[in-house]
Structure formats: structure tokens, C-alpha cells
Amino acid sequence: MEVGNRGKPSRHGERDDRRTRIILACIKVFSRTNYEKATTAMLAREAGVAEGTIYKYFPSKKELFLACCRYIEDQLLQRYRAVYREYRDQPLESLKRVGQSYLDFIRENPTMRKFLAFVLNNSYDEDFLRELEGFLTVNRMAVEEVIKEAQKRGELRETIDPKIGAWFFVGGYFTLILMAEMDEEAVNDPHFMDKYMAPMFS
Amino acid sequence: MEVGNRGKPSRHGERDDRRTRIILACIKVFSRTNYEKATTAMLAREAGVAEGTIYKYFPSKKELFLACCRYIEDQLLQRYRAVYREYRDQPLESLKRVGQSYLDFIRENPTMRKFLAFVLNNSYDEDFLRELEGFLTVNRMAVEEVIKEAQKRGELRETIDPKIGAWFFVGGYFTLILMAEMDEEAVNDPHFMDKYMAPMFS
DNA sequence: TTATAATGAGTGAGCACTCACTCACAACCG
DNA sequence: CGGTTGTGAGTGAGTGCTCACTCATTATAA
Numbered sequence: 084m085e086v087g088n089r090g091k092p093s094r095h096g097e098r099d100d101r102r103t104r105i106i107l108a109c110i111k112v113f114s115r116t117n118y119e120k121a122t123t124a125m126l127a128r129e130a131g132v133a134e135g136t137i138y139k140y141f142p143s144k145k146e147l148f149l150a151c152c153r154y155i156e157d158q159l160l161q162r163y164r165a166v167y168r169e170y171r172d173q174p175l176e177s178l179k180r181v182g183q184s185y186l187d188f189i190r191e192n193p194t195m196r197k198f199l200a201f202v203l204n205n206s207y208d209e210d211f212l213r214e215l216e217g218f219l220t221v222n223r224m225a226v227e228e229v230i231k232e233a234q235k236r237g238e239l240r241e242t243i244d245p246k247i248g249a250w251f252f253v254g255g256y257f258t259l260i261l262m263a264e265m266d267e268e269a270v271n272d273p274h275f276m277d278k279y280m281a282p283m284f285s
Numbered sequence: 286m287e288v289g290n291r292g293k294p295s296r297h298g299e300r301d302d303r304r305t306r307i308i309l310a311c312i313k314v315f316s317r318t319n320y321e322k323a324t325t326a327m328l329a330r331e332a333g334v335a336e337g338t339i340y341k342y343f344p345s346k347k348e349l350f351l352a353c354c355r356y357i358e359d360q361l362l363q364r365y366r367a368v369y370r371e372y373r374d375q376p377l378e379s380l381k382r383v384g385q386s387y388l389d390f391i392r393e394n395p396t397m398r399k400f401l402a403f404v405l406n407n408s409y410d411e412d413f414l415r416e417l418e419g420f421l422t423v424n425r426m427a428v429e430e431v432i433k434e435a436q437k438r439g440e441l442r443e444t445i446d447p448k449i450g451a452w453f454f455v456g457g458y459f460t461l462i463l464m465a466e467m468d469e470e471a472v473n474d475p476h477f478m479d480k481y482m483a484p485m486f487s
Numbered sequence: 488t489t490a491t492a493a494t495g496a497g498t499g500a501g502c503a504c505t506c507a508c509t510c511a512c513a514a515c516c517g
Numbered sequence: 518c519g520g521t522t523g524t525g526a527g528t529g530a531g532t533g534c535t536c537a538c539t540c541a542t543t544a545t546a547a
Contacts, residue, residue, distance in 0.1 A: 119321035242487040254460025278446040282485040285444040335494040
């Protein structure tokens, strides 16, 4: 129940902190069950607030869920952007690193992984689907550009169609989640990412 | 509402027919919405029977859903087995054909595709997850054997790890669904499957 | 007529969301 | 400084509705 406001009242950002705390708690709940089965009562309990409070921060359960999606997407996009920036002049390497970075993320955050797997599925709600499409498109376009660049520099076979290669790469995110869920051993092999990328790059 | 029994009462198999008709109708419904949102009332209406009747054929909504899963899995496995048999002595070609066969299936049956996409997601129900795992494992093992065989015959690079290659291949089913949903044009290209397989095989 | 199948109104549990109320605290006042 | 008042985040019992499943009744087949 969290007796509030030990320390200085930081006044500003106070509200945002709490919002984020609610989001993090709800990601846990959504990854344990699923959107429909996660009741607002459960969400509130995990966040340590009353049901009413949730509605002070989010207009509806759906919007709360989308806020959770966006939180994770932001985390991922930040990582990706950092990688692309660092390896700007080694396109092929940057792809491998992005893949590795994604794998690290889902291995280190099983909760987020379960949540993601869930998002990938619940695409039969219009709003959830839009969210997913947006995220995948951003990723695909970036990868497509990198593939073209890699081919221009002769680092990658010309037989690979950039657009389809990008789909392949991004669709692979789902494969990685499946593997992490169903075949942990394989994923923990330190050379896993090399082997995984072999069809594409070797 | 379907005024029943025009034609002879085939007496035997009559019951199975009706069961299958219910399954087919329910696949439609489940693919339009999702498991939770598909109400028993909707399922009954689409099947042209009363709610009570459904419970004469299936003990619960969940079992009905699993029956839908199994129906589609059977359809796919039948196709695959036929392909593997036909191309037994051309392992690499058989993989391409299986991929093509899957693609054809989801292109010809958008309903089943949506249903499948949904199954891939709702893996947070223990029973649904088991069903999915079973199906993927059967597929993966088959593909892994074929990859090994193809490598033995020198049709496929040795740099590809058979187990991971199989994961890649089977996980790709999901990518194909995503593409069919989000980028129909690409999928309709007559040379699509060649391009799609290029990373792996070329 | 009897046995079997089909029906759909009814039931009770569970859910998202609301709203009248509380109370810690800040701001102002004499 | 103590006292008064205003504020709004927080609360949780209550509300109206939806849904999976049942079962008494009706239709059909043998």
C-alpha cells in the first residue's frame, strides 16, 4: 500500500513515476495471463493501488494495455537506434548486433518476452493490430535500408531480396521468442546468434 | 437455421458430419474475433444450431476450440506428409515444396490463416500452448531430418545448423502469416517462395 | 409410442467502469 | 505561529451488463 512521499515531494514527475510504476506492474500481469483474463482488480492489486486510481491515470483498460506496449517498444527502439548508430559503417555487423540485442532483451526480461509474444497474437483487436503494424514497419524499413547498404558494399549476397530479407529478419523476432520459450538450451548457447544468422549471412 | 436432413439420412457418420460442420463454422467465428470475444451464442448462430446443441457435441467452449485447432493441424499435416513422400529423394526440394504448400494453404484459406495467427498467440492458456507445442515439434523434427539429409547429399551448406535451421523454417510460418496479412502484394509475386527461401538455400 | 436429438429461456458468476466520499497536505490569514 | 479552508489524488463498494453453461420442454425418427 506504499505510504507515499518519503523524501522530498519531487512534485514534478511524481505523477509520471507513478504512471510508470503502474505500467510496469501491469506488464507483469498481462504477461502472466492475457488481456481478457487480466481483470482490472488484478491489475490494481499488482500495482498496489485501488481500481479507481488506475482510471485516474488511464481512460480504459485498453489504453492501459497500449501504454504497456509502447513502453516496451520504446525500450527496444532505443537499443536498436544505439546499435545502428554505433555500427553505421558496418551494415552487416549492425544487423547481427540488432539481432543479438533483441535476443539479450528477451532473455534478460522474460516478463517482457511473454508480454511481447502476447502482443504478437492479440492482433484481432483493431487497435492492438495498428500498434503492432507500426512497430514492425519501423523495424522492417530500417532493416531493408541496412540490407541494401550491405549489398552495395558487397558484404551480402545479391540473391537476397532486401524487402523480403527484412521481413525474414523481423519475422524472426517471433521465432526467437518461440525458441526462448520452448528450447531455452539452444538459445543459451554462446554461439547461438551466429548459428541463427548463418542461413542469411554465411 | 438450416432445415435439416434433405437427402437420405446417412445415419452413420451423420453425427460426424454435423460435428465437422460445427467445427468449420466455429473456425470462421474464431478467426473473425478471438477466443474470448467469440461468444457461444455467436458460435451457435454461425453453425446454425442452438447453443445447447453445441454442448451435445463438445463438452466446453475450450474443447470446441481445440477441436478447431486439430482440424486445421490435420489438414496441414496431411499436405506436408504427401509432399515429403513425393520428394523423398530430393530433400532440399521437399523443403521448398512444404513451404510453398503452407503458403498456398494460407493464401487460399484466409479464414484458417487468421485462425492460425490467433492460435500462435493465445499461448497463455496452458492447453492451447500444449497444442501449439505439439504441432510445432512434429514439424521441426521432420524439417531437421530433411536438412540433415540435404547436407549429407551436399545440397545444402554445412554452415547451417540443422536444429536451428529447422526452428528458422518453422518459425517462418508465422512470418508468412504476417506477410500475408500486412503485405499481400509481396506474397502474391509468383517467384515469392524462391525469394523467401533464398537466405536459407542460395 | 418410445427413444433420441435439438432447443433457447433462464441462471449465477464475473467483469469493466463509476462515483460519492476521505484525507493528507499546501496555501492563506490574523 | 495556530487555525481555517481549498484541493485533488486515492479509494472501493456498487451497478449494469455479458457470458458460459443448464435443463425443462418440444420436435423428430424409428
